[in-house]
Amino acid sequence: MAIERVGLLSKRAAVFLFFISSIIMAASSLSVGQVAPRWEVFGGYAYRNVDSTTFGFVNRSNMNGFDANATFNITPTWGVTADVGGQYGSQMTVYNFLAGPQYAMRRDKSMFFVHGLFGKAQDRVNISTSISSHFESVGRAIGAGGGYDLDLTPRFTFRVQADYLRTNTFGTSQNDIRVSTGLVFHFGHIGRRPRL
Amino acid sequence: MFFRSPQMSKRISVVLLTLGLAFLLGCGSNSTHTAYVALPNSNAVGAYRIKNNSAQFTTILGSPYPAGNSPASVRVHPSNKFVYAANQSENDISLFTVDSSIGSLHEVLPRTPTGLTPVSLLMDSGGNFLFALNAVSGSISVYSINSGSGALTAVAGSPFPTFPNSIAFAITPSAKFLYVLNANVASVFAYTITSGVLQLVSSIPVQVGNVPLALTVDPAETFVYVANSADNTVSVLSINSGSGALTLLGSFPTGTTPSSVAVLGSFLYVANMGSSNISVFSVAPTTGVLTQITSSPFAAGVAPLFEVLDPNGLFLYVGSQAARSITAFSITAGTGALTNTSQVASTPVSPSSMSVSK
Numbered sequence: 001m002a003i004e005r006v007g008l009l010s011k012r013a014a015v016f017l018f019f020i021s022s023i024i025m026a027a028s029s030l031s032v033g034q035v036a037p038r039w040e041v042f043g044g045y046a047y048r049n050v051d052s053t054t055f056g057f058v059n060r061s062n063m064n065g066f067d068a069n070a071t072f073n074i075t076p077t078w079g080v081t082a083d084v085g086g087q088y089g090s091q092m093t094v095y096n097f098l099a100g101p102q103y104a105m106r107r108d109k110s111m112f113f114v115h116g117l118f119g120k121a122q123d124r125v126n127i128s129t130s131i132s133s134h135f136e137s138v139g140r141a142i143g144a145g146g147g148y149d150l151d152l153t154p155r156f157t158f159r160v161q162a163d164y165l166r167t168n169t170f171g172t173s174q175n176d177i178r179v180s181t182g183l184v185f186h187f188g189h190i191g192r193r194p195r196l
Numbered sequence: 197m198f199f200r201s202p203q204m205s206k207r208i209s210v211v212l213l214t215l216g217l218a219f220l221l222g223c224g225s226n227s228t229h230t231a232y233v234a235l236p237n238s239n240a241v242g243a244y245r246i247k248n249n250s251a252q253f254t255t256i257l258g259s260p261y262p263a264g265n266s267p268a269s270v271r272v273h274p275s276n277k278f279v280y281a282a283n284q285s286e287n288d289i290s291l292f293t294v295d296s297s298i299g300s301l302h303e304v305l306p307r308t309p310t311g312l313t314p315v316s317l318l319m320d321s322g323g324n325f326l327f328a329l330n331a332v333s334g335s336i337s338v339y340s341i342n343s344g345s346g347a348l349t350a351v352a353g354s355p356f357p358t359f360p361n362s363i364a365f366a367i368t369p370s371a372k373f374l375y376v377l378n379a380n381v382a383s384v385f386a387y388t389i390t391s392g393v394l395q396l397v398s399s400i401p402v403q404v405g406n407v408p409l410a411l412t413v414d415p416a417e418t419f420v421y422v423a424n425s426a427d428n429t430v431s432v433l434s435i436n437s438g439s440g441a442l443t444l445l446g447s448f449p450t451g452t453t454p455s456s457v458a459v460l461g462s463f464l465y466v467a468n469m470g471s472s473n474i475s476v477f478s479v480a481p482t483t484g485v486l487t488q489i490t491s492s493p494f495a496a497g498v499a500p501l502f503e504v505l506d507p508n509g510l511f512l513y514v515g516s517q518a519a520r521s522i523t524a525f526s527i528t529a530g531t532g533a534l535t536n537t538s539q540v541a542s543t544p545v546s547p548s549s550m551s552v553s554k
Contacts, residue, residue: 058296128295
């Protein structure tokens with residue numbers, strides 16, 4: 001029984017933990033930046049490994065889609081993030097609507113960040129039975145993750161992000177891993193006006 | 197700031213990396229098989245995914261799936277592509293196709309007619325023929341199975357006559373012989389099978405105990421076992437490998453109201469509905485003499501009605517109508533002893549039959 005509970009988190013969870021620990025190790029030598037944009041808006045590609053065995057699939061599902069989020073920075077270090085994502089598979093579609101605090105560790109041309117996310121998950125599974133062509137469920141979602149931004153221009157940065165997501169749909173709980181990458185657009189500022 | 201301390205951040209990283217390795221090492225096998233359960237009071241078939249190494253049940257999304265009126269028996273095709281359910285109150289068979297990625301069922305209409313009150317289904321190990329036992333009309337409907345679509349076509353001469361109130365039947369693994377248990381005359385009738393066509397071996401059946409409820413054939417095709425619910429015994433009959441004729445060897449005491457029999461290797465499992473336990477016997481290979489193993493009988497929940505062996509021989513699944521559940525018992529190799537795994541599938545209504553995929 002204990003091995004089964006551990007097993008549920010899967011190899012993808014292990015990769016996620018390695019990624020986060022790498023962020024923490026790298027961030028240990030960073031100095032917190034004194035200047036930050038007021039808004040950071042991200043959009044890009046997302047891969048998600050979904051724990052679909054919890055509602056009867058033979059294997060976990062690999063899905064591709066998008067992730068978008070917007071962060072309002074209250075201070076150069078702390079902000080609030082709203083995250084919307086959708087991933088698509090051959091028989092499944094999953095959406096998340098999340099929000100939560102973000103902690104940023106900034107340096108001149110890059111940033112590490114971690115965040116906690118809370119909100120809703122909406123899953124749809126397309127299987128044909130005598131009475132229905134699909135099944136849908138909406139449930140609670142929580143997540144934790146982080147990422148790394150690298151400045152490309154004063155307004156745009158490149159981002160890589162990884163999140164652990166736990167959702168409750170179809171009467172069961174799923175432990176998923178999501179990896180996203182894309183561009184971040186900055187506008188507004190906090191503290192000293194940044195050089196552009 | 198917390199993370200400014202290099203030492204602290206490195207300790208945290210070591211912890212997280214260790215956790216990551218633990219998760220990697222702790223990841224168990226996810227090999228599974230599926231199980232389908234007849235739910236007559238719901239007019240439906242339930243579906244579960246079962247982990248091979250732990251017998252953990254997961255209800256498949258969309259389960260239970262609508263069938264006809266009061267499905268009494270269910271069988272999954274060896275290809276795992278089709279499932280059949282005998283609808284005893286509307287005298288027909290539902291054919292379902294199976295979604296290979298999840299195991300969900302989709303019924304294909306129209307349903308196939310049977311005789312009156314089909315109570316049990318059997319299939320040969322190759323999945324070439326489906327047999328339906330019609331209790332009220334006293335007949336056996338035999339169908340060939342289309343390997344591509346699962347469609348059923350009655351073989352020439354079907355349905356074949358037997359006696360009314362025949363309640364159970366069993367087929368040898370080689371599909372050479374079929375044995376039918378009749379409750380009215382408390383006897384077993386033997387048939388030969390040739391390309392799906394049944395022929396009675398003898399018009400004189402072999403008498404067993406009173407109110408027999410279930411029978412099974414051992415994988416070696418040596419013996420037939422019959423649970424006699426009123427006598428609290430299990431009868432052992434030997435099979436003539438040439439003719440299929442049966443000879444009663446003897447009857448052995450069980451618990452109260454034996455209702456089901458299952459064989460794994462040299463061990464016989466008898467579910468006793470009245471005493472809520474399972475008698476486990478070792479079988480002498482040449483004489484058929486049954487000897488209860490150490491610690492038998494084993495407690496088996498509430499009023500166990502039917503038993504199904506898992507395809508890997510690791511677990512015995514026991515169904516209870518009273519408890520509306522299927523419970524998995526692990527089988528100790530070598531001794532045949534049972535241990536309750538605590539893995540239970542709750543069914544919405546009382547289950548009557550179960551079939552597992554390979």
